[in-house]
Amino acid sequence: MNATLRRFKQPALVAVIAIAGLWLVFNLIAFAFAEAPLATLARAWGGTWGTPYGIGQVLFKATPLIFTGYAFHIAQRAGLFNIGAEGQLAAASLCGGAFAAQLPASTPMPLALLSALLVGAIVGALVALPPAVMRARLGVHEVITAIMMNRIVDVLVPFTVATVLGASSLRTADVVSGATLPRLDKVFVSLSGSAASAAFPLAVALVVALYFWLGRSRPGREMQWIGKSAEACRAEGISVRNRLILAMLLSGAFAGLGMSATVLGYKGYFEVGLGSGAGFAGIAVALLGRGHPIGIVLAALFFGTLEQAGLAINARVPKEAMTVLEAVAIVLVSAAGRVSISNTEQPANSASNEGDSSKSEAQGGGPDGPEKGSTRQSPKTKPDTEFAEVTPS
Amino acid sequence: MSGVFSLTMVAESLRISAPYVCAAMGGIWAEKSGVVQIGLEGVLLTSAFASVAAAAATQSAVIGLLTGVCAGALLSLGHALLVEKAKVHAMVSGIALNLLAYAGTRLALRGLYDSASNSPAIEGFRFGPVGASGGALLGRVFADPVTLVAILMAVATPWLLKKTRFGLRVRAAGENPDALSAVGASVTKIRSYALLLSGVACGLGGVHLAFDQHRFESGMSNGRGFIALAAVVVSGWRAGYAVLACLAFGALEALQIVLQDDLRKSRGGDLIQLLPYVATLLVLAVAAGKSNAPKALGK
Numbered sequence: 001m002n003a004t005l006r007r008f009k010q011p012a013l014v015a016v017i018a019i020a021g022l023w024l025v026f027n028l029i030a031f032a033f034a035e036a037p038l039a040t041l042a043r044a045w046g047g048t049w050g051t052p053y054g055i056g057q058v059l060f061k062a063t064p065l066i067f068t069g070y071a072f073h074i075a076q077r078a079g080l081f082n083i084g085a086e087g088q089l090a091a092a093s094l095c096g097g098a099f100a101a102q103l104p105a106s107t108p109m110p111l112a113l114l115s116a117l118l119v120g121a122i123v124g125a126l127v128a129l130p131p132a133v134m135r136a137r138l139g140v141h142e143v144i145t146a147i148m149m150n151r152i153v154d155v156l157v158p159f160t161v162a163t164v165l166g167a168s169s170l171r172t173a174d175v176v177s178g179a180t181l182p183r184l185d186k187v188f189v190s191l192s193g194s195a196a197s198a199a200f201p202l203a204v205a206l207v208v209a210l211y212f213w214l215g216r217s218r219p220g221r222e223m224q225w226i227g228k229s230a231e232a233c234r235a236e237g238i239s240v241r242n243r244l245i246l247a248m249l250l251s252g253a254f255a256g257l258g259m260s261a262t263v264l265g266y267k268g269y270f271e272v273g274l275g276s277g278a279g280f281a282g283i284a285v286a287l288l289g290r291g292h293p294i295g296i297v298l299a300a301l302f303f304g305t306l307e308q309a310g311l312a313i314n315a316r317v318p319k320e321a322m323t324v325l326e327a328v329a330i331v332l333v334s335a336a337g338r339v340s341i342s343n344t345e346q347p348a349n350s351a352s353n354e355g356d357s358s359k360s361e362a363q364g365g366g367p368d369g370p371e372k373g374s375t376r377q378s379p380k381t382k383p384d385t386e387f388a389e390v391t392p393s
Numbered sequence: 394m395s396g397v398f399s400l401t402m403v404a405e406s407l408r409i410s411a412p413y414v415c416a417a418m419g420g421i422w423a424e425k426s427g428v429v430q431i432g433l434e435g436v437l438l439t440s441a442f443a444s445v446a447a448a449a450a451t452q453s454a455v456i457g458l459l460t461g462v463c464a465g466a467l468l469s470l471g472h473a474l475l476v477e478k479a480k481v482h483a484m485v486s487g488i489a490l491n492l493l494a495y496a497g498t499r500l501a502l503r504g505l506y507d508s509a510s511n512s513p514a515i516e517g518f519r520f521g522p523v524g525a526s527g528g529a530l531l532g533r534v535f536a537d538p539v540t541l542v543a544i545l546m547a548v549a550t551p552w553l554l555k556k557t558r559f560g561l562r563v564r565a566a567g568e569n570p571d572a573l574s575a576v577g578a579s580v581t582k583i584r585s586y587a588l589l590l591s592g593v594a595c596g597l598g599g600v601h602l603a604f605d606q607h608r609f610e611s612g613m614s615n616g617r618g619f620i621a622l623a624a625v626v627v628s629g630w631r632a633g634y635a636v637l638a639c640l641a642f643g644a645l646e647a648l649q650i651v652l653q654d655d656l657r658k659s660r661g662g663d664l665i666q667l668l669p670y671v672a673t674l675l676v677l678a679v680a681a682g683k684s685n686a687p688k689a690l691g692k
Contacts (some may be wrong), residue, residue, distance in 0.1 A: 081484055138678060151619060331475060
C-alpha cells in the first residue's frame with residue numbers, strides 16, 4: 001500500500017513542480033509582450049482543445065512526436081542515447097516520399113502504403129547504422145556520431161532534392177493516392193479541416209505493439225538487460241554487440257516511420273524542412289513520458305498542444321514562447337524527477353529485496369538478476385533517467 | 394581557381410575559423426572538466442544575440458562584447474549547475490539549452506525589434522585598412538579586437554590547462570573526480586568554474602559571429618557549435634589539435650567562398666560542407682580504441 005502510494009506521489013510531485021514552473025515562465029513572457037496571461041491562455045486553449053479543429057491539429061502535431069519519442073525510448077532501454085532521430089526522420093521522409101511518388105498510379109492502397117512505410121523505416125534504420133556499428137564494434141560514443149549523421153543528412157537532403165530529383169521548388173512530386181493516409185475528418189466529421197490523419201492511430205497502435213513485443217520477446221528483453229548491465233549480459237553469453245545494433249536500428253526505423261504523419265498523412269509530398277524539430281522534441285517527449293507507452297503518447301500530446309497553442313497566440317505573443325516552455329519543461333521534469341528519485345531511494349534500499357536485486361545485477365549476477373529488473377517498480381532502476389555506460393569490449 | 398593560393402583565402406580562412414576556435418575552446422574547457430557540453434550551439438547563439446542587443450542599445454561595441462561574453466558564461470554556468478547540482482543528464486540539459494537559445498533569441502528578436510529574421514545593423518568594430526584586396530582583408534582580420542582576444546584565448550587555454558594549478562584540477566575533475574574530492578577540492582566548484590570559462594570562450598565566438606555580420610540573424614550559429622564539438626572529439630580532447638582542426642574546417646568553408654564562381658555552375662560545391670562531418674566520422678572510426686576522452690566524462 002505504502003509502495004503504491006509512493007509510486008503515485010513521485011510523478012504527482014514532478015507534475016506540480018513542472019506546471020508551477022511553466023506557469024511562471026508563461027506569465028513572464030506574456031507580461032514582456034504586454035499581454036494578460038489568462039487571456040493569452042484562453043486564446044491558446046481556444047486554438048487547441050477548445051475546438052474540434054484545434055483538437056485535430058493537436059493530434060496532427062503530436063503524431064510525429066509519438067514516433068520520435070518512442071524511437072528514443074527504444075534506444076534508451078538498451079542504454080543508448082539516440083540523438084539522431086532528426087536526421088533519421090528527414091532522410092526517411094525524403095526517401096519514402098520520393099519512393100511513393102515513383103510508384104505506378106494504379107498501385108493498390110495496401111501495397112503502396114506498406115511499401116512506402118517500409119522504405120521510410122529502412123532509410124531511418126540506415127541513417128542509424130553508422131552510429132550503431134561504431135558504438136557496438138568500435139566503442140565510439142553514439143551521440144557524437146549521431147550528431148554528425150544529423151548534419152550530414154541536413155546537407156544531403158536539400159542537395160538531393162535539388163540535383164537528383166531536379167526539383168526547383170525544393171519538394172518532391174506528389175505521392176500516389178494509394179500511399180496517402182486518409183484524414184481523420186473522414187470518420188470524425190467535426191475534426192473537419194484539421195490535418196490529423198490515420199497516422200495518429202497508426203502511431204499509437206505501433207507503440208502498443210512494440211511495447212508488448214519488446215517486453216515479451218527474447219531480443220526485446222535482452223536489449224533491456226543490456227541497458228541495465230552489459231557486463232552481466234556478456235557473462236551470460238548474450239551477444240551484446242548485435243543487440244545494441246538492433247536497438248539502434250529499431251530506434252532509427254521507428255523514427256523514420258514518423259514520415260507517415262507528415263509526408264503520407266499531411267502534405268502528400270516531401271519538402272525540405274517538413275517535420276524538422278520533431279527529432280529533438282522526441283527526446284523531450286521520451287523523457288517526459290518516463291519510458292512508458294501511455295506516458296509517451298500523453299507527453300507527445302502535451303508537446304503537440306504547445307506547438308499548436310504557439311500558432312494560436314502568434315499574432316499577440318510570438319509562437320516561440322511555446323518552444324521556450326518546451327525547453328523549460330525538459331529541464332524541470334528531468335530535474336524534479338531526479339530530486340524526487342533521490343528522496344525515495346533511501347526507503348527503497350532499506351526495503352531489502354528491491355535494492356539487493358539491482359545490486360546483484362550490477363555485479364554480474366545470473367540471468368535471474370536482469371529478469372527481475374525488467375518488471376519495472378523500484379524508482380531506482382527506472383530506465384528513464386539512467387543511461388548506463390555500456391563499454392563494448 | 395587562382396583564388397585558392399591567395400591572401401584572400403588566408404584572410405577568409407582565419408575570419409571564418411575564429412568562431413569555431415572559440416567554440417572549440419569552450420568545448421575543451423567543459424569536456425576536460427568532465428561535463429558533456431552539446432549546448433555550445435546555444436551558447437554561440439545567445440551570446441551573439443546579447444552582444445548585438447547591448448551594442449544596439451548603448452552604441453558601444455565594447456559593452457556589446459562584454460555583454461555577449463557574460464551571457465555565454467551565464468548560460469554555460471547554468472548548464473553546470475543543472476548537471477552538477479540538479480543532476481540533470483548533461484545531454485538532456487544541452488538539448489534544452491539549444492532549444493531555449495534558439496527559441497529565446499527568436500522571441501527576443503520579435504519582442505525587441507519586431508522582426509522574425511534579423512536585428513537592425515550595429516556598428517561593431519571597424520579597424521584596419523579598407524578595401525577588398527587580400528592584404529586589406531588580412532589586415533582587418535588582425536586589427537579586429539574580437540579576433541585578437543580569440544587568438545589570445547586559443548593560446549592561453551592549453552597553457553592554463555597544462556601548467557597551472559587550476560588547469561590541473563580541471564583535468565582531475567574530468568579524469569578522476571573521486572581523487573579530486575579526496576584531496577578536499579569540490580568537484581562541483583571546479584566544474585562550475587570550468588564551464589564559466591567555457592561560456593566565456595564560446596561566448597566570444599558568438600560575439601565574433603555577430604560583429605562580423607554587423608547584426609544578429611535568427612539561427613546564425615548554423616551548426617557551428619556542433620562542428621566545434623566535432624573538432625574537440627577529433628583532436629582527442631587536445632586544445633592545440635582542436636585549433637588546427639577548426640582552422641582546417643574554416644579553410645574548407647573559405648574555399649567555398651573563394652571558389653564561388655566556379656562552384657555555382659554545379660551544386661556539387663554544397664558537398665564540401667559534408668567534409669568536416671565525414672572527416673570526424675572517419676577519424677573516430679580509425680582512432681577508436683585509443684580514445685583520449687577524459688575518463689570521467691559525463692559522470
